[in-house]
Amino acid sequence: MxxxxxxxxxxxxxxxxxxxxxxxxxxxxxxxxxxxxxxxxxxxxxxxxxxxxxxxxxxxxxxxxxxxxxxxxxxxxxxxxxxxxxxLVPTDPRGRARYDEWCFFIVCELDATSLYILRRHVGLPQVYGEAPTAVEAATTYFQKQVQTVAAALDDGRRWLLGEAFSGADMLLTTCLDWALRYELPLTNGLLAFRDRATARPAYAAAQQANRPEYWKI
Ligand SMILES: N[C@@H](CCC(=O)N[C@@H](CS)C(=O)NCC(=O)O)C(=O)O
Incomplete structure (x- = not known):
């Protein structure tokens, strides 16, 4: 097409x-x-x-x-x-399984049950209400979960699946961007990973395209 x-x-x-x-x-x-x-x-x-x-x-x-x-x-x-x-997605069964494992982890544990709680109750309390206990728990939970990602990257791999960049890296990068906006501390290894991902030309192009002005002539 x-x-x-x-x-x-x-x-x-x-x-x-x-x-x-x-x-x-x-x-x-x-x-x-x-x-x-x-x-x-x-x-x-x-x-x-x-x-x-x-x-x-x-x-x-x-x-x-x-x-x-x-x-x-x-x-x-x-x-x-x-x-x-x-x-962006491996085609062999074990590669695909490992990819799914990372993606489900990132989408469920880092995004939906951690960062999105902060988005709702820190970013949008007028819509979702104040919930300081939930915010504190989500912050602690994010730090615990993201630590496991930092530990995996400590073996020197370039991307989550090794040498091949994948959609899992995109999901993780957007969660790390999000975490930085909430001033959550990230390890040097996670920051170095984010630097590698955000240096990709397609990321820079997507940053532009994610702005409404880009599409308004
Ligand atoms: N799990 C969905 C979440 C989508 C989602 O919650 N999108 C928000 C913005 S980030 C939205 O559209 N909210 C509706 C609205 O605010 O009008 C995904 O990853 O695509």
Whole structure:
């Protein structure tokens, strides 16, 4: 598919939306963006609800196929358009299993049950309420869980799966970015990992594309 009108990514500005922009850039895919924002009412319109009934961003429309959930979008794009040399998901069963293990860990333990708790109760208390006990527990929990990632990287591997960059590295990087925004301490090993990931040209391109102004002529 080469016509950008056939590939549309919905959503900008968040740690979840940048994952989809980044995957599109890693794979060198052309697309256009509907730069809708969270908590702006734009996820609640009937137009967008028809795309994603969960009213969450990101969502990708690739021709007649629609897929939501940032990690699932990465996997779909890699399976559909990845080639030797730029695939974001391993294809051998054990490589894929190890990849899934990292992704589920990052999405569940670092994102949903740690950073997203901070997002809700530190970043958006007017929407989700104050919850100091939950915030303290989530902060401690994040530090404990991310320590296991730091320990894995201590063996000198370049990326989570070894030499091959993958979608798991993208998920981890966006969580580390998010953690820094909340001023959570990260080890030198985690910061060095983040430096490697954010030095990738596709990450820089995705940072630009994750801004709504980029899409507004
Ligand atoms: N697990 C989902 C989470 C998506 C999500 O919660 N997106 C937020 C923004 S980061 C959203 O769209 N919230 C709806 C709104 O605020 O209008 C993913 O990774 O894609």
């Amino acid at each position: 080469s016509d950008t009108a056939d590939r549309v990514l919905w959503g900008c500005t968040t740690a979840r939306t940048i994952r989809a922009h980044w995957a599109l850039h890693e794979l060198g895919l052309r697309y256009r963006c509907e730069p809708i924002l969270p908590r702006s009412g734009e996820t609640q319109t009937s137009r967008y609800t028809a795309v994603n009934p969960r009213q969450k961003i990101p969502a990708l429309q690739d021709g007649d196929f629609t897929i939501t959930e940032s990690a699932a979008i990465i996997n779909y794009l890699s399976a559909t358009y990845g080639r030797d040399g730029n695939r």
